[in-house]
Amino acid sequence: MSPQILYPSPIETAISRIESLLDERWQDLISRRSIALLLLQQDPKIRSQLQQQPYFPEIERIIAKTQASMDESLTYAIAQSRHQIAMDIDRDATVNLRKRPIVEDEWLHNLTVHPVTGIPILLLVLYFGVYQFVGVFAGGTLVDGIEGFFESQINPIVNTVVGSIFPWQVIQDLFANDYGIITLGIRYGVAIVLPIVTAFFLMFSFLEDSGYLPRLSLLMDRLFKTIGLSGRSVIPLILGLGCGTMATLVTRTLESKRERIIATFLLALTIPCSAQLGVIVALLSQEPSALFVWSTVMVGIFLSIGFLAGKIVPGESSCFCMEIPPLRLPRIQAILTKTYVRLKWYFWEIMPLFIFASVLIWLGKLTGIFDLVVRGLEPVMLWLGLPQEAAPTFLYGFFRRDYGAAVMFDLHSAGILTGQQLVVAAVTLTLFIPCVAQLQFMFKERGAKNTVVIASFVVLFAFSLGYLLNQLLTIMELSF
Amino acid sequence: MNCHNCQENCCPKNKRNFWNLFGVGSKKSVKNNVTKSQSTVALVGSPNVGKSLLFNLLTGTYVTVSNYPGTTVEVARGNRIIAGSKVSFFDTPGMYSLIPITEEESVARDLITDEQVDLIVHVVDAKHLGRMLNLTLQLIETKLPVLLVVNMIDEAERLGIWINENQLSHRLGIPVVAMAAAQKVGLKKLIAQVADYVPSNSLSLTY
Structure with missing residues (x-):
């Protein structure tokens, strides 16, 4: 016995009249009653499917007449009837001993979303999770160890072996020596990117499963509203810290076209993805003052660009409504599986590119x-105050920002990049086009015109800002 | 919005790699892919009720699970042999109502209204049963076969909420399975229930 919901009588009358109008082809899909209800709620898809039918004007008349006979909107009346039955069934089938939610949970939740306590908590998470764990531990200790091992043990062996197999210098250079597939491509992937990205994925998975991220969205929501952006766009932006490509896809969850464009734009310009963020933070962690300048500049750009974009792109900002899941203690097994899966895919994607x-x-x-x-590119490098060795960084940056960052890592350890140059290069690279994949998705989700506009702006902006920053740092005589 | 209808076919070919990166793994265009010879089951429900986790448990395929609403944005497909026949499960993005508000909600809705799935498994959070039954009622109205999974009963119990499966099933007129998917509680029962909707061909195979 299925519960037939009885709607207010004008609606029931309308349902049966629409049902009788619908033709045969609806028979085997969803029920006619459902179709009629969807029509009464102005469902755009069913409407467009029926638009061509001769009886569509008649349906429109029925809907209009029904609406005229009701005080509240049809959608509301239908939802209300359902809601009452749902609540009635709920009361009937559940035993609720404690009406109030558990106090400890609320307490922890409030701590994370209230600005006064939430921002220090965010800073703690960033300090221990990102700076100490990803930057200092993975980027410093682990990378030094693995890189050192590669440089001192593997590379000489590879050079000797390749040298003895191929007598020609040209072929030797393809696999070994300074820029070889094994000595450069695989070394970057395994020694620099692997430890850092693993650490970052572990931390990000932990934050995701704990339920901290939605609370971060809530916390940021207040900040966003003050700069005139809707809170809903926080979701893709926070996910963008995981993967910008995915996040560009998630901009679908935004209601208005305006929000989608702003979010796509901010994702392309200011939000580095986990791999890039990991490598850049790990790189800059070697010079904490550089890390400080970089993060200040990035946050500053994010806020001002967000503010400007909110002003320039026309339209109303919409309301923010989000399901807040409970805080949970993540299960180690789940985190490890997730990190492993992500890492695996990440590697499948980047290793061929590195090679x-x-x-x-x-x-x-x-x-x-x-x-x-x-x-x-030399004049551009000169303009930014960077050594010409940094030119390839941006060339590779076109493929992937994290590869570019790995090159920077190498340059810095070789002593070619000074502190100031490091900051300028890092800021420019972070602002630069994220990666080919994200560009592709921008194209798919936002269309050619928007993508071209956003991409050209991003490239121009990245280099101009690098220039300004370099000038500013020189004038202020800041040295790292 | 003009790309609304071709959503499934206008993506670049190598997109799958990039989705896979953040776990929207093995997503395929569902359209035209549903072969009628095997049974299809769609997992639907509000965001963050555990559809993806349940999907992983049922199919052994991994799609990213997070304690974050909106992690799934596309339909994922995975298989499991139940009662001797192959059953395809679809993991869908969260939706609150049959009338979609955002683009990714419409993905799930299109799956329900346009593909002839053999069973809709509506996954709800036991902690917010009343609020989520709304969609259950809408699904029942479509006259498609619906099964209700009341998930996270462990968390609900800790809050002092118990769900009477039988009473709920009686009131709704559809099968109800109480689960704690993260602990694999109720999985066997769910599979047994799904088996009722699967045309069994094991007899012809054994003899």
């Missing part, structure tokens, strides 16, 4: 194109 980059450098060097492009 491809090595081959590209090799080809470029062989043909002289590489030197040509680097020389072309």
